[in-house]
Each structure stands twice: as structure tokens, then as C-alpha cells.
Amino acid sequence: MVDTDSLARLALFGDLTAPQLEALAHAFAEERHSRNDRVLRQGLSGNGFYVILAGEAAVRIEGQERARLGAGEFFGEISIFTDEAVGADVVVTSEDLRCAVLPGLELKQLLIRYPHIAVRMLEAGARRLRNANRWSA
């Protein structure tokens, strides 16, 4: 269970009503990690969907940093949608990282129930893709 206020602050959940946020707060669990802890591990399967509530983490592939994620950003969805092992490590770079985590198998159902979250995720995904294309061009 996560506190409702922490979720209400994030753009990802910005379109939800108060009771919807409360239902969401019950569906997510809360995790805390310290600097250099791994939250996701490259090569492992069956992970959850993570939303950062506070703190910062790096996305690393074979030890090389590819992106930085901060409060309101999310990770873990790609391996859930593709049903493959995680493709990157996510490592804590701040003193403390606080996340909300949802079991992977519940993500699709959540997005069907709250399509507004799916739209927000698509928008964030489009921005990530655009940035990746700029870098590779």
C-alpha cells in the first residue's frame, strides 16, 4: 500500500479521481532502496511495474548508463509488455529511492481499467523514443 498523496502528486495519475487514486494506492506496494541498490536486474524475468515516488535511478545496459529517471517516471513496463527478461539494470543514484510497485501481471488490467494512465504512458514513451532517435541520428 502506498499513501494516496504520493500518487496524487504524479502526472502519470493526474487524470484520476480521489476514489480511483485510493484504489490505486491499495493496488501498489511501496519499496525503498539505498544508493547503488539494484531495483531491476538485467536478465531476470517476472518483474513488476515501478513508478518513482522520490529519488533518482540510472538505467544501465552491460554497465553503461543509458538514461536517468526521477520522480514521476516509471520503468519495468517493457519486459512486461514483451514478456521477456529485463533488458537493463536500474540502479539507485540518489541517497534514497522510494517507488510504488505493481505486480507485472496486473499492469494490463490496470491500463484497461484506467485508460488515462495508458495515454500518459504512451506520451512518455513517445518522448523517450523521440530522444532515442535524436541521439542515434
Next chain:
Amino acid sequence: MVGVDEQSFPPGTYDVVVVGSGPGGLQTNYYLRRYGVRHAVLSADRAPGGMFQRWPIYQRLLSWSKLDAPVPTETRDYEWYDHNSLIAEDPGHRGLVPACMSREFVVPSRAEMEAGLATFAERTALSIRYGCRWESTRREGDVLVLGTSDGEYRCRAAVFAVGVTEPWKSAIPGIEHVPHYGEAQDPRAYRGQDVLVIGKRNSGFELADGLLPWARRIILVSPSPVHSAVLAHTTVRARYLQPLEDHALGGGTFAVDAAIERIGLAQDGRFFVRAIGTTLPGTFEVSADAVIAATGFRAALGDLSALDVATVENERLPALTPYWESATSPGIFFAGNASQGAPGLRKNGVSSSSAAVQGFRYNARVLARHLAERHFGARSERPILAPDEVVSTLAGDLARRPELWAQKGYLARAVTLNGGLRCQDEGIVPLEHFVDQPGPDAAAVTVETDREGRIFPCVYLRRRGSLREVALDPHPLNAFDGKSYRGELRRLLDL
């Protein structure tokens, strides 16, 4: 009357201080003694048993202890059939909860559980300082100082086995008028009443089941739906069955998915509750003769937040490392129910089973060894295994080892490989620690559950610093020590 200094563990300096005499405290005490760690055990209670001196209020426990099993009660394999007893190295100290049970039910009553724990403390001659209340905590350099009703205790590491026993209520306007689950009256007091229960988890359904023969109408309310398909596979299903059946048949019990907006108390003593639907939209108002908050409990953390012990789950549990140390405050460890603050990797959504005796009794042994080795320089035996022994050990553990089956996906059996020449048995370790720890080539095995609820063995290989996970096939009889599994292990481990 025994004087303060004549009892066991007078105030003073110890390597480790354990607080609590419930199942988590007793099990930690037992294994710290076994590993030779100089420690004190303090308890505010007058007798062992912890929460089982008070709860559950209406019903028996949910976890079973089967009196007749395919294996004798004094064997380790019997732990499979007995989810309530503490574990012991001496065969005469095993299976003590079922020894205190009548044969009417397969799950113990609260009193039977309490008797089983007291028998364990007595037979294993555990020393505990009763009537000594932990009151404050501070640091002096590397030393932790615990202030108690009997004086100060100084130690390098403290283990808090104080349970998840403080009533916790969600922040709903008007909740202050509502008694908590722990304050609920005898079911007969609700005869002919409309009762609204806030919460649709274990304690909410325990109340509903207990009230079914007495209350006129029962409404259970919380935002999330009951996942009945998931429940069907868990030990708590019995408690949910009748109220949910009554809900499905329209018999006067309702399980409603809604967020409560406010609770009001009228002058005639009736409650008014206004709620907003979550699964189905819409606002509704109900009145009730009684409202009970079955909203759960929080760990009894005392003043530990002043020592930067961070929490999760709405400040209900300490945030813990895989070895159950506070993620933010070194030297402060947790045992028993609060050890669920370390969920593990949560693969396929499955967290550790540390909220039940069946799971946390194994944590205590792993924690005691960890404390002995990491903090006090002890080194427990790590036998060298021949290649054939590695395969038979790992396969045998996958098929039968109670730790792996009770703590699926959390506890693993690990072996250092050293090119197959001098493989070393690392014993039972938290899987998360194994996968995140740099080290020599090694393998660990776990028993896990997939998304469809099937049980399968999983092998983790660490070679030249990189990690590989190999899921093996499920088996209709879970015979993971069969020829094909041994062959697969031999191939994967290069033995």
C-alpha cells in the same frame, strides 16, 4: 519475588539484544544461542506467545498443522505439514504446536498456538527477561543503547521482534469514532445489528465470518476488489468463503469496492457512512449500528524513526535489506512478522512469506548465522562438495527443503562452484543477496511460482560477474530430484 539483577540478562553490554518473546523472538533467541552469539532477550510480556496471547479474536489460526503426515513429527520434512511450530535442531523439540492440538481441526486455536510456543520455550530452556519493557533507543558511536524499564542495554546489533501489532487506521474523516478490529466485541454483542466493516482482507473477513450467525446485515467496504481467483490458492480462503458466498447469493452480506469519504455519528448512536464506488462508479450512503475498522496493523517501531529507520507501506513496516536490516539505519534488525519489510525480488508478483510463522521461522536461522559471521567474526561450516554431491544436494533441496518451499523465491540454496573442483556449500541465503552480490562463480536454486500459479524450480548462475536465470520445467508431482532435473543441473553447472 526475583530481584532485577537475579533474573536472566541483567542490564549491561551484550553483542546482540533481542526484543520480543513472540514466535519471531523465540526463534531468533534459539538460533543466536546455537551460533554462539552473546545476546540478551527482553520482553515486556510475562510469558511467551506474543500476539497469540491476544489474536486472532474470533477464530482459529489460518495456517495448518497436520497431526498425521507421511513423515514422523520429529523429522525436518515434517515442517512441510506443520506451518505453526518453531523449528529446532534437536528432534525432540520439533512439531510442538500439533502436540498441543486437539484433533477437531487441522488449524490451531489461539490457545493451542500459545501453548505450543510456551512448550518450545520451556523444552529448549530459552532464557528471556520478562516484564522488561523496551522504552527508548539511541546511538553512542557504534553502540546502540536500549533504555528499558529495568535499565540500559548496550549492544552492537539489536533485533526487534516486536510484531506487526499496533492497530492502524486509514485517514478517513470520522474514523476516530470507530473501534479497531482489536477492540471488536464478542459476536453476540452484534445480534440483530447492521454492521459495516472497513477492510476486505483477512481481519475484515474474520469479523464477517464471526458475525454471520449474529448480525442482521454485514457490509464490507474497501477500495480494492477481493481477488477471489488468487484467494482460492491461499490458506486464508476458508475465512472468506462464507461471507463471499452470502454476497454472491444476495443473502444480506455485501462486499463493496468503494472509497469511504466520511463517517458520521448521529445523536442516536447510529453511524452514517458516505462512500464513492471504485469498481462501479457512484456514491452511496448507508447507516449502521456498528462500524469496525479492520484496516490492519503496523509494526511496533517505538522511537526507531528518530534513528532514521525508514518505513514503507504507509509507514506500517520497516524498509529492510534482504538480511532484514533496516535499509537506512545499520545495526537495527527485525525478526518475526516485521521481517515482511523485506519482500525480496517479487518475481511474478510473489513477495516473501515472512508475514507468517511458516516463513519467518527460517529467516531467524539465516539472520542468526549472518549476525554471527558478519558482525562477530564467527565462520560456520561450509562443507566441500564433490560434483555428484552438488547435484544431489541442490536437486534434493528443490524437491524437499522446507526453507525453499516455505519462502518461495526468497530463500535459496547456494553453492560456490570454483570450476567444479572444490565446490563449497554456502547453505541457505536470501536470493536477492545472492543475485546482487559480486563474488566467485556460483549457483543458487529456488522454488518459485509462475503467473499461472504453477510451481517450478529456478537456477541462478553467476559466472564472471554476470547473472543468468534458468527456469526448469514444472513436474506434476513436484519431483524436482528426478533424473532429468539432475541431468539439467549437471549440464547448467558444468559438472
